[in-house]
Amino acid sequence: MTLDREPRILLGVTGSIAAFKSPDLVRELRDRGTDVAVVMTEAAAKFVGPVTLETMSGNPVGIDLFDPRGAAALPHWLAGTPASRQPYHLALAECADLIVVAPATASTMAKAAHGIADNLLTTTLLGTTRPIAFAPAMNTKMWTHPATVANVRILKERRHHVIEPDTGKMAWDTEGEGAGRFPEPADLAAEVWRILGTHRQLEGVKVVVSAGGTEEPVDAVRVLTNRSSGKMGAELAEEARSRGAEVVLVAGGMRVPPPAGVRVVGAKTAAAMRDAMIEESKGAGIVVMAAAVADWRPVDPSPRKVKKAERPAIELESTDDILLLLKKAAKDSFRVGFALETEDALENGRTKLRQKGVDLLVVNDASQPGAGFEVDTNRVTLLSRDDREVALPLLPKREVAARIIDRIVELRDGD
Ligand SMILES: Cc1cc2nc3c(=O)[nH]c(=O)nc-3n(C[C@H](O)[C@H](O)[C@H](O)COP(=O)(O)O)c2cc1C
Numbered sequence: 001m002t003l004d005r006e007p008r009i010l011l012g013v014t015g016s017i018a019a020f021k022s023p024d025l026v027r028e029l030r031d032r033g034t035d036v037a038v039v040m041t042e043a044a045a046k047f048v049g050p051v052t053l054e055t056m057s058g059n060p061v062g063i064d065l066f067d068p069r070g071a072a073a074l075p076h077w078l079a080g081t082p083a084s085r086q087p088y089h090l091a092l093a094e095c096a097d098l099i100v101v102a103p104a105t106a107s108t109m110a111k112a113a114h115g116i117a118d119n120l121l122t123t124t125l126l127g128t129t130r131p132i133a134f135a136p137a138m139n140t141k142m143w144t145h146p147a148t149v150a151n152v153r154i155l156k157e158r159r160h161h162v163i164e165p166d167t168g169k170m171a172w173d174t175e176g177e178g179a180g181r182f183p184e185p186a187d188l189a190a191e192v193w194r195i196l197g198t199h200r201q202l203e204g205v206k207v208v209v210s211a212g213g214t215e216e217p218v219d220a221v222r223v224l225t226n227r228s229s230g231k232m233g234a235e236l237a238e239e240a241r242s243r244g245a246e247v248v249l250v251a252g253g254m255r256v257p258p259p260a261g262v263r264v265v266g267a268k269t270a271a272a273m274r275d276a277m278i279e280e281s282k283g284a285g286i287v288v289m290a291a292a293v294a295d296w297r298p299v300d301p302s303p304r305k306v307k308k309a310e311r312p313a314i315e316l317e318s319t320d321d322i323l324l325l326l327k328k329a330a331k332d333s334f335r336v337g338f339a340l341e342t343e344d345a346l347e348n349g350r351t352k353l354r355q356k357g358v359d360l361l362v363v364n365d366a367s368q369p370g371a372g373f374e375v376d377t378n379r380v381t382l383l384s385r386d387d388r389e390v391a392l393p394l395l396p397k398r399e400v401a402a403r404i405i406d407r408i409v410e411l412r413d414g415d
Contacts, residue, residue: 007196008077010096011131013053013120015043016103017170018137018182022048025102026056028189037075038062039092039121040299041108042084065089066122088403089120093128098196100385101125102163103137103182106148112160113151124242129261131199131242132163133189139170140178146268159242159398161195163188176302201409203244208333209237210253210277210291210322214270219302228292230254232338232378236288236402237262243405245286250276252291271295277322281330286408288336289323290362327357334412336360336404342367346389347382353383360384362404382407 010028013022024039029036037059040050050061056106059075067073075095077086077408083091101108101121107124110251112134117123125132134155142148143165152162167180183191211233230251237249238259247262252273258264265280268272270293281287296316306312323337337358339349342365349363367369371379371394378400382390384407392403 006033006035007098007197007200008037008075008096008097009192010075010092010124011036011038011057012099012101012104012108012125013040013044013048014040014101014103014105014108014121015039015183016105016137018103019044019047019048021182021185023052023056023104024185025188025330026053026184029192030057032189032192032193034058035075035077037092037095039124041105041119041121054390062088062092062120065123067120070392084331089123090127092124094131096190098132098136098199099125099128100192102133102135102188102192105122106136106138106142106145106151109134109155110147110151111138113154129157131195133163135163135167135183136180137182138165138180139355141178141181143178152329157398159238163191187337199242199244201243202240202405204284204348206246206248207237207245207286208248208250208277208280209236209240209288209289210250210252210267210293211272212254213292213329214252214273214294214319215268216270216297216319217301218296218298218308218312219304221305222296224296224298224314225253226292226294228252229256230291230377231256232314232397233288233290233400234259234399237289237405239398239401239405240286243409248280248284250280250291254295268321270297274320274322274325277326278329280409281326281333284330284333285327286336286412287330287333289326290336292340293322294319307310320358323356323358334359334408336362336408338362338364340364340366346383349381349383350387353385360404360408368394380404384411406409 020115026036036057038053038057039062054061060073110275111122112125117126162406166183167179168181170181192356212230213226213228217226234256237247241247241261249264252265267276298315299315339352342349345365353361368379370377378397379394
């Protein structure tokens, strides 16, 4: 953790019977050196007293979205800051390094999944760009209900953390051994601390990611392009941002929206992408070339629309090899390349790793089902300079992105 102050956590407590453990959780988190402020739902206040949480956290506890206390209701670290003049929920939304909802009821998770903002906590959750971790607690029937299962899936797809509940004895649970039990506060605090660390891994690091397919003009209206959707690059950009990086997304033609919180530089052609990557990689700690750049472009694109009857023969010329150029232009950055292969994927990948001088090559065997363009999953192998291979199973692109960033962090840290 590279913070020059104590990490800050906003703890959302909801109306589960397990809320009685939340004062202990606050103590465990504070023992680890985190500043904690608590927001609770009205239901939670039936299970644990706000005064207890106020005393344990050393901060005012928020329940009411329309709290008349004004700035006096805010965590002490916001005192006198510009943020303290914002509406209550917006000041809280960005006040912490991590928001932890623990215990998280089925109801609050359902609201968070569907954007319902009907109390201070759910409104804060909707207004934040900070990472959120949910620690569900409920009886096994609620936890395994298809509605809860679907809501948890939505939360995970949005990159929120969902800490798996324990199995074991719960209040009035006659079966006794199902899943849904709130973890012990010390274990939960350790998990929260780990999540907090992940979100600081790339703090202060500039990360440049290219994404999407380039478009090479044939004439005034037609382009040569490829089937890249830009999803893999967008996921990588979002993952890097979620770990604290300052992210620049150099975007070719994208079929998915760019993630929030990243700076987008449009670069539709291979030449524009080359220039943008060279320019943006100045001062970058990590450069990832995930875009599908055209290998050839029409030599002489027509400035007008070519008539149908003209049926032109299109002469092509090679474009620049951007990865190769980055070997010099971004020589101090950790460089990551992608290789989409349909034959002898690993062998070709090893050659490419050496030729392009990258630190990590993500080899994508497009002949495998579920891998490559236009799908939400990918199956890749990560090749590094030390000839180590990490073969990942078929995973959603979001998880592939997380594993790639994990590997980058490991290699940069000298593993
Ligand atoms: C005694 C009691 C215990 C409860 N325990 C839980 C629980 O562990 N998990 C849960 O999801 N809901 C539990 N509920 C139901 C919630 O309190 C209820 O859904 C409430 O509306 C949740 O509101 P909130 O999410 O705004 O806090 C319990 C209710 C009662 C009366």
